[in-house]
Amino acid sequence: MALVACLVMAGEATAVAQQTEIARYKHLGVAACASSVCHGKIAPQPGRNVGLNEYRTWSQEDVHARAYLALEAPLSKRIAANLGLGNPTAEKTCLDCHADNVPKDRRGPKFQIRDGVGCEACHGGAEKWVESHAETSRTHRENVAQGMYPSALPLPRAQLCLSCHLGAKDKFATHLIMAAGHPRLSFELEAYTTNQPAHFTVDADYKRRKGTIDGMNLWLTGQIESARAVLTLQQSDVFRPSGMFPELALYDCHSCHHPMDPQRATKQRAGVGMKLGGLRLQTQNLVVLEAALEAVEPNARDQLTSLSSALVKAGQSDVASVGAAAGALLEWLKGREALSRRQFSRAEVLDVRKMLLRYAATDKASDYAVAEQIVLGVESLSYSLGDRSAKKASLDKLYAAVKSGTSFNPSQFAAIAKTALDRF
Numbered sequence: 120m121a122l123v124a125c126l127v128m129a130g131e132a133t134a135v136a137q138q139t140e141i142a143r144y145k146h147l148g149v150a151a152c153a154s155s156v157c158h159g160k161i162a163p164q165p166g167r168n169v170g171l172n173e174y175r176t177w178s179q180e181d182v183h184a185r186a187y188l189a190l191e192a193p194l195s196k197r198i199a200a201n202l203g204l205g206n207p208t209a210e211k212t213c214l215d216c217h218a219d220n221v222p223k224d225r226r227g228p229k230f231q232i233r234d235g236v237g238c239e240a241c242h243g244g245a246e247k248w249v250e251s252h253a254e255t256s257r258t259h260r261e262n263v264a265q266g267m268y269p270s271a272l273p274l275p276r277a278q279l280c281l282s283c284h285l286g287a288k289d290k291f292a293t294h295l296i297m298a299a300g301h302p303r304l305s306f307e308l309e310a311y312t313t314n315q316p317a318h319f320t321v322d323a324d325y326k327r328r329k330g331t332i333d334g335m336n337l338w339l340t341g342q343i344e345s346a347r348a349v350l351t352l353q354q355s356d357v358f359r360p361s362g363m364f365p366e367l368a369l370y371d372c373h374s375c376h377h378p379m380d381p382q383r384a385t386k387q388r389a390g391v392g393m394k395l396g397g398l399r400l401q402t403q404n405l406v407v408l409e410a411a412l413e414a415v416e417p418n419a420r421d422q423l424t425s426l427s428s429a430l431v432k433a434g435q436s437d438v439a440s441v442g443a444a445a446g447a448l449l450e451w452l453k454g455r456e457a458l459s460r461r462q463f464s465r466a467e468v469l470d471v472r473k474m475l476l477r478y479a480a481t482d483k484a485s486d487y488a489v490a491e492q493i494v495l496g497v498e499s500l501s502y503s504l505g506d507r508s509a510k511k512a513s514l515d516k517l518y519a520a521v522k523s524g525t526s527f528n529p530s531q532f533a534a535i536a537k538t539a540l541d542r543f
Contacts, residue, residue, distance in 0.1 A: 141279070142221045144244030144266040148230035149174070149237040151249060158238075163320075168328070173318040177238070180316035186217040187235035194300060201299035215290040216283040241279065243268035259328045271329040273337050273459065277308050277344035284311070285348050288355050294367040303372055303524070305488075307495035308341025309334055313502050334503025335468050338496060339411065340459040346404035347452055353400065353430075353445040359438060370434065371399045373487040373524050400434035400441070402427055403488040405448070406478070407496055414474040415467055419455065426451055465504065472500040476543055479517075479536030485529035491521045493536075497543070513539040 153159040153174040163170035170176075178184050189195060190207040199207040207213040214220040218232050219240035227246070239245055247265035251257050259271070269275045284306035286292055292304050313334075321331060349369065352358060358366050375398070405427045412420035426448045433440035463471075475493045484490045494517045501507040501514065517539060520532040 140266050141240070141243050141268055142225060144246035145225050145227050146219055146221050146230055146239040146244045147227035147246065147249060148239075149177075149234040150229040150231070151227065151245060152238045153178075157253075168324045170318070170320065173238075176316050176318040181318070182315075183236035183240075185235060187214075187233050190214075190217050198296070198300040202296065212290075212296075241268065241270055271332070273332050273340040274344065276312075276332075276337075277340050280308060280311070281306065281341075281344055281348050285345060286352070287348070288352065288357055291352065291357055292368060293357075297368060297372075305491060306345070307338075307492060307499065308344075309338040309499040309502070310495045312337065313499070333463070334499060335463045335471070336459055336461075338499045338503070342404050342407050342411070342492075342496075343452060343455065343459055346408060347449060349401055349404065350430075350445040350449050350452075354442045354449070358441065365438060365441075367398075369401060371401050371403075371486055371488060373527070374398045376524065377487070377527070378525065397435055399431050399486075401488065402431060403486065403492045405430075406483060406486075406489045407475070407492050410474045410478045410483075410493070411471050414470040415463070416458075422451065468500055468504055472497055472504070472543060473540065475500075476536050476540045480533050480540060482529070482533070484532070484536070487521065487524045487527045490527065490529075490532050494518055494521050497539075510543060513542050 151157075158169075158171055158173040159175065160171040161175060163172050187208070190213050195207045195213070199205065199210060199213070202212075204210045204212065207217075211220065214232065216236075218235050219230075219237050220232070221239075221244070225244060243266045245252075245266070248262045248267050251265065252262045252267065259267075263269050268279065270279060281287075283290065285304060292301055297303060319325065325331075352366075353369055358369055405423065409420050409423050409427070412423060426444070430441070430444040430448060433444035475496050478484050479490060479493045479497075484493050494514075497517065498507065498514055501510050507514070516535050517532075520535050521527060
């Protein structure tokens with residue numbers, strides 16, 4: 120366990136630098152991994168430390184394999200036309216997340232942009248490690264040193280996934296892009312990791328080579344990094360006003376995009392010092408972190424609540440105020456980084472799950488984006504606790520309540536969560 124902790128901390132310390140490693144070396148293309156002597160077997164191979172059928176899993180079951188093909192669909196073409204762009208299959212704005220869009224001078228002879236989000240989009244350019252990683256004497260650490268991305272570690276994984284599934288300064292689904300027809304982005308790291316088809320098995324050999332990530336730690340890392348990513352964007356040029364308005368995609372979408380009847384507004388939903396009807400900056404991950412901290416570190420929770428309230432108020436003022444409030448929260452989050460590496464007892468994980476549902480049963484989760492993250496979190500922690508199947512009926516009701524932001528009813532959701540509390 121000590122070795123695993125050291126590996127995690129070492130990987131996290133260099134996570135930002137490692138993210139640039141994705142495109143540092145040449146990307147040889149999915150075909151370089153897909154042969155029958157490599158990762159293209161029909162079924163998992165016994166007696167090997169990997170299944171060797173990873174290409175089949177990716178190509179037939181993983182939605183990442185179809186990311187580029189989505190750009191050929193009528194919807195994508197309509198979005199591009201609405202934005203005044205050309206063919207989406209040739210636009211950097213689209214390709215940066217729908218494909219492994221590395222510079223042309225870093226593409227090998229078998230590389231195909233049509234492969235979408237292929238092996239090297241997540242595992243890094245294979246130029247240096249493609250041959251050596253098959254050697255039994257080669258360690259995972261040595262492969263990482265040659266450009267393999269350390270996705271087995273929670274923080275690098277969170278940063279890589281969020282760079283597309285939430286966005287970054289150089290690739291972000293702006294309000295204009297969503298108005299043109301792009302779906303709203305929604306992501307929770309642990310739930311998405313669990314629900315994607317696994318192309319690896321966390322057995323004894325895997326643990327020896329790469330360590331393990333506890334579900335609670337992966338979930339917390341995802342929440343902290345999601346909050347950090349949004350706060351960083353709120354401090355960046357992305358948030359700067361273009362004409363009259365700041366970047367509205369960083370505000371709560373459903374402050375505006377919801378039916379007028381029934382009435383949703385409440386004083387608690389608006390927030391301390393806020394008037395009803397005001398636009399509120401996104402805080403869903405901060406609210407979820409508040410719930411987690413209330414269960415395990417209540418003093419820290421009070422600090423976060425105060426800083427979050429200051430951010431929401433700043434969002435009604437000016438860009439400089441938002442930058443300052445976001446900066447204060449980013450500084451506070453630095454002091455909580457160890458939380459995602461901490462070992463939690465089963466009782467603590469149960470307490471956090473209960474607290475999420477308590478938040479859901481009150482007006483603290485009446486924003487759709489907050490409710491959505493809470494439901495994903497409850498499921499994630501249920502996977503971690505090993506009782507997801509036993510809680511399926513209650514989870515299905517919670518998911519049904521957040522199926523659509525348009526039809527979301529805060530009062531009904533709170534009532535469903537209150538009933539679920541007795542079953543968790």
